[in-house]
Amino acid sequence: MQDFELWWLLIFPVFFGLGWLAARVDMREVLGQAKHVPASYFTGLQALVDDETDRAAAALAEVVRHQPRAAELQVALARLYRKRGEHDLAIRQLTRLLQDHADDLTPSQRDAARFELAQNFLRAGLVDRAEEILVKLGQGALAHEARKCLLEIYQQERNWPRAIELARELKSEDFSFQHELAQYHCELAQGALIKSDFDGARRHVADALAASRRSCRASLIAGDIHLAQGEVDEAIRAWQGIESQNPDYLSLAAERLLDAYERQGRAAEGVVLLRGYLRSYPQLELLDVLYPKIAALHGDAAALEFLRETVRGRPSLTGLGRLIEAQLPGLEPEQRVDADVARTLVQSHGKRLNVYRCKRCNFRSKVFFWHCPACGEWESFTPNRTETQ
Known part of the structure; x- marks a missing residue:
């Protein structure tokens, strides 16, 4: 037993020696490879760190010129071109890579180059060419990403049946x-x-x-x-069922509800219903719909009292502007001039601030969208305007 243990004690120094030798060989190889990396490569990296994309693109393009078979670097440079909006340069570079060095690319490198090329076609407005590439990539390693891009294309083309089919294929536990x-x-x-x-x-x-x-x-x-x-x-x-789904969207149904009640000769009931909504869910749009209807049904005095009650309960520039406007007829001529100036300023400022906002990207618009034109998110716009900067 003692002889056996002594034998292993003699083996340990041999293992340490072999490990030291292997480390030395690997380090020499790394240093040798580093000497062959062009200086432009490090210049490009430094420029990227400094967020100087123009200098980075020029430096990395110089590296690619000397090493045209560096597929990953070419794809990265094309992505940088796309970020800068230079889609023509990216398309030209990737097309040359796929045509001149196709035999040197691995399947994953080829798919990555094609996917990047499709992205540039899409951003350049060449939707048909992007779709052709993405359909072919729909069965490979980048299938999921390719299908997400195809879904974006079908939304742009308003090809809703195909979008439904693709969304069902992409449906998963992470995203429904x-x-x-x-x-x-x-x-x-x-x-x-x-x-x-x-x-x-x-x-x-x-x-x-x-x-x-x-x-x-x-x-x-x-x-x-x-x-x-x-x-x-x-x-x-x-x-009315919208209240239980999401009361923020009641403003979109307000005009419809009043018209429906009016068809049945129950306009007053419709006004009562919307006034209840306004008390529970204060919204500028409900105020805009209710005020003229109350004035038509119950007279200017009732509409004025409604405005006072609403503005005091939840002050807003829109409500204040309407309140001043409603009181103009009862003022003396000199007072009316001053009040009209105040009304103009308040309403002008209110219109400038009254916008719909995307909850995802904060895109602002005077028009309500179900589909944000900036970030492409659905149901991200609240249907109620805000009066904030």
């Missing part, structure tokens, strides 16, 4: 695409309603609600379908 699927079906329902295809519109609304029970847009369209077919009570119920 329920809002997207609901919106795609709502787009189809809206198109069918415009063509008076009520059966088709109803089917798409049902599919939208199956994808997302909280789809306020589906409820809005459902009410429009009922109203178009003379089913006023059903339309009112559909629009």
Whole structure:
């Protein structure tokens, strides 16, 4: 037993010696390779760190010129070109890589180059060429990313049936695409309603609600379908259902609800309903809809009292501007001039601040969108304007 242990004690120094020798050999190889890396490579890296993309692109392009087979570097440079908006340079470089060095590329390198090329085609507006590449990549290692880009293309083209099919393929535990699927079906329902295809519109609304029970847009369209077919009570119920889905979207149904109640000769009931909504969910849009309706039904004095109550409860420039305007007829001529100046300033400032905002990218617009034109997110716009900078 002692002889055996002594034998192993003699082996240990040999193992340490071999490890030291291997480390020395590896270090010499690394240092040798580092000597062959062009100085422009390090210049480009430093420029990237300093966020000087123009200098970085020029330096890395010089490296690529000396090492045209460095596929990963060429793809990285093309991505840098895309970031700078120089899509023509990126497309030219990647096309040359795929044509002149196709045999030298591994399958993963080839797919990465093609995916980057598709991205540049897409950003350059060459959608057909991007789609052709992405469809071919739909079965490889980049299949998931390729399908997400295809989904973006189908949204741009308003190819909603294909977008629905692809969103269902991409659906996973991490991302359900329920809002997207609901919106795609709502787009189809809206198109069918415009063509008076009520059966088709109803089917798409049902599919939208199956994808997302909280789809306020589906409820809005459902009410429009009922109203178009003379089913006023059903339309009112559909629009009232938005309160339980998301009360922020009640403002989109306000005008519809008042019109429906007026058709039934119950305009006063509609006003009472919306005044209740305004007390529970203060929104500038509800104020805009209610004020002229109250004035028409109950007179200017009642509308003025409504404005006072609303502005005192929740002050806003829009409400204040309307309140000043409502009091103008009862003022003396000199007072009216001063009040009119104040009204003009308040309303002008209010209009400048009154915007819809995307909750994801903070894009601001005077018009409400279901689909943000800046970041492409669905249902990210709140339908209620804000009065903040």
